[in-house]
Amino acid sequence: xxxxxxxxxxxxxxxxxxxxxxxxxxxxxxxxxxxxxxxxxxxxxxxxxxxxxxxxxxxxxxxxxxxxxxxxxxxxxxxxxxxxxxxxxxxxxxxxxxxxxxxxxxxxxxxxxxxxxxxxxxxxxxxxxxxxxxxxxxxxxxxxxxxxxxxxxxxxxxxxxxxxxxxxxxxxxxxxxxxxxxxxxxxxxxxxxxxxxxxxxxxxxxxxxxxxxxxxxxxxxxxxxxxxxxxxxxxxxxxxxxxxxxxxxxxxxxxxxx
Amino acid sequence: xxxxxxxxxxxxxxxxxxxxxxxxxxxxxxxxxxxxxxxxxxxxxxxxxxxxxxxxxxxxxxxxxxxxxxxxxxxxxxxxxxxxxxxxxxxxxxxxxxxxxxxxxxxxxxxxxxxxxxxxxxxxxxxxxxxxxxxxxxxxxxxxxxxxxxxxxxxxxxxxxxxxxxxxxxxxxxxxxxxxxxxxxxxxxxxxxxxxxxxxxxxxxxxxxxxxxxxxxxxxxxxxxxxxxxxxxxxxxxxxxxxxxxxxxxxxxxxxx
Numbered sequence: 408x409x410x411x412x413x414x415x416x417x418x419x420x421x422x423x424x425x426x427x428x429x430x431x432x433x434x435x436x437x438x439x440x441x442x443x444x445x446x447x448x449x450x451x452x453x454x455x456x457x458x459x460x461x462x463x464x465x466x467x468x469x470x471x472x473x474x475x476x477x478x479x480x481x482x483x484x485x486x487x488x489x490x491x492x493x494x495x496x497x498x499x500x501x502x503x504x505x506x507x508x509x510x511x512x513x514x515x516x517x518x519x520x521x522x523x524x525x526x527x528x529x530x531x532x533x534x535x536x537x538x539x540x541x542x543x544x545x546x547x548x549x550x551x552x553x554x555x556x557x558x559x560x561x562x563x564x565x566x567x568x569x570x571x572x573x574x575x576x577x578x579x580x581x582x583x584x585x586x587x588x589x590x591x592x593x594x595x596x597x598x599x600x601x602x603x604x605x606x607x608x609x610x611x612x613x614x615x616x617x618x619x620x621x622x623x624x625x626x627x628x629x630x631x632x633x634x635x636x637x638x639x640x641x642x643x644x645x646x647x648x649x650x651x652x653x654x655x656x657x658x659x660x661x662x663x664x665x
Numbered sequence: 666x667x668x669x670x671x672x673x674x675x676x677x678x679x680x681x682x683x684x685x686x687x688x689x690x691x692x693x694x695x696x697x698x699x700x701x702x703x704x705x706x707x708x709x710x711x712x713x714x715x716x717x718x719x720x721x722x723x724x725x726x727x728x729x730x731x732x733x734x735x736x737x738x739x740x741x742x743x744x745x746x747x748x749x750x751x752x753x754x755x756x757x758x759x760x761x762x763x764x765x766x767x768x769x770x771x772x773x774x775x776x777x778x779x780x781x782x783x784x785x786x787x788x789x790x791x792x793x794x795x796x797x798x799x800x801x802x803x804x805x806x807x808x809x810x811x812x813x814x815x816x817x818x819x820x821x822x823x824x825x826x827x828x829x830x831x832x833x834x835x836x837x838x839x840x841x842x843x844x845x846x847x848x849x850x851x852x853x854x855x856x857x858x859x860x861x862x863x864x865x866x867x868x869x870x871x872x873x874x875x876x877x878x879x880x881x882x883x884x885x886x887x888x889x890x891x892x893x894x895x896x897x898x899x900x901x902x903x904x905x906x907x908x909x910x911x912x913x914x915x916x917x918x919x920x921x922x
Contacts (some may be wrong), residue, residue, distance in 0.1 A: 463778060480769055560721035561756045565770035575769065578762040 445627040453631035455593035469611035502643020506541045518606045531603030538599045539592040546588025550581030597640040670698035670856035671735045671746045671823040697853040706834035711860040715826045717876035749822035750831040755813035764797040767816045768803040787819035827859035869897040
């Protein structure tokens with residue numbers, strides 16, 4: 408029954424993708440201006456050509472490494488800050504001001520400012536960390552605030568040790584929020600890193616490829632690189648989410664992931 | 666892991682939850698090793714009273730004045746007796762197995778081996794011998810409650826607080842659990858305060874019954890320390906009379922309050 412439902416969902420996704428391609432193709436035919444909107448066939452052809460080019464993959468790999476680096480930094484810093492804010496109300500209030508400021512500042516402002524402070528290859532990492540950090544911190548804090556207070560009362564009555572409380576009451580409560588935050592951060596990282604690269608133009612990076620193609624009016628290449636980025640981001644995000652939640656959903660309870 | 670019950674003394678308790686006054690100048694004495702049942706209509710603050718005695722009232726929602734003392738001494742960290750609490754919804758740790766749920770409170774007060782043996786013993790008594798390694802998520806509501814009962818009984822407390830503990834059990838399991846409670850109380854002394862909606866259960870198990878009519882009126886009924894489990898299925902005249910009296914008190918509240 409579940410497999411059948413999954414098959415139906417996949418068919419729906421396929422239909423949606425086909426419709427998008429048809430609309431794109433129709434618009435390209437009507438405009439008849441490949442410089443403004445190349446046809447899907449032209450873009451797929453460019454992707455095919457690019458995929459045989461080692462330099463293209465080096466650029467994509469550079470972006471990927473920046474993404475991984477910034478994701479890892481966000482994960483560690485965000486989790487630590489989230490735990491501190493979850494435990495201390497003072498720290499939660501204290502950090503809420505800078506976190507709100509970061510959240511409401513446009514990415515571009517950070518990129519331009521960071522260019523004064525760092526070299527062009529580090530700016531996308533810095534900006535991505537800034538953008539994803541509040542997501543991670545907020546997620547972990549939510550885990551703490553959503554803890555079952557009756558369960559904590561039970562632990563206190565039965566004389567649970569600090570470690571027991573953390574391991575068996577706090578961790579299972581925080582973990583689902585932490586994982587959801589991590590998956591959101593992972594998706595956001597790709598977008599921010601690529602945007603950072605477009606403005607900073609590091610030596611290697613998919614953003615640099617996009618910017619160079621745009622300057623040379625190679626619209627097809629801009630769309631081809633974008634397409635590769637979209638597919639990679641989608642596939643990696645899904646794989647990450649699958650790896651993270653697979654065990655989580657298999658068990659009867661959230662805590663079984665532990 | 667033997668223990669003896671403690672006496673409880675509540676003096677002049679005034680307690681408000683939100684905007685609602687639940688207790689006004691309420692006083693109560695419970696002797697050591699006594700089994701006291703608490704019966705009241707829903708929303709009368711029965712669970713709040715248990716939380717107050719257990720020291721787990723959420724301070725943000727509740728304000729109170731009055732004193733609580735155990736064995737004649739006010740509560741401060743070290744003097745607080747060991748308390749086990751059987752929560753209405755069981756409150757098991759979902760990420761731990763049934764056995765771990767019962768063992769966790771025990772390992773901090775005894776050796777690991779002894780804690781495991783005791784946990785297994787009480788889980789077997791609660792009819793969960795084949796569920797030791799199951800997670801609470803895989804258990805039915807009744808089984809979860811039985812695991813919570815095993816945890817509360819296994820913990821060598823001086824005071825046992827029970828909040829509608831046998832509520833979701835079928836009659837056979839209920840009798841079995843009442844027998845287990847009786848057996849436990851015969852072996853080790855404990856003071857028990859239990860909240861129930863079932864009058865027969867209260868009359869069968871408790872030595873005294875406190876009927877909270879309407880604030881601040883309370884009626885204490887003496888069951889002459891019965892704990893005679895046969896009356897649960899085969900009520901004698903005294904049982905029937907007590908049941909009628911309690912029903913009358915609750916009905917009076919229903920129609921007049």
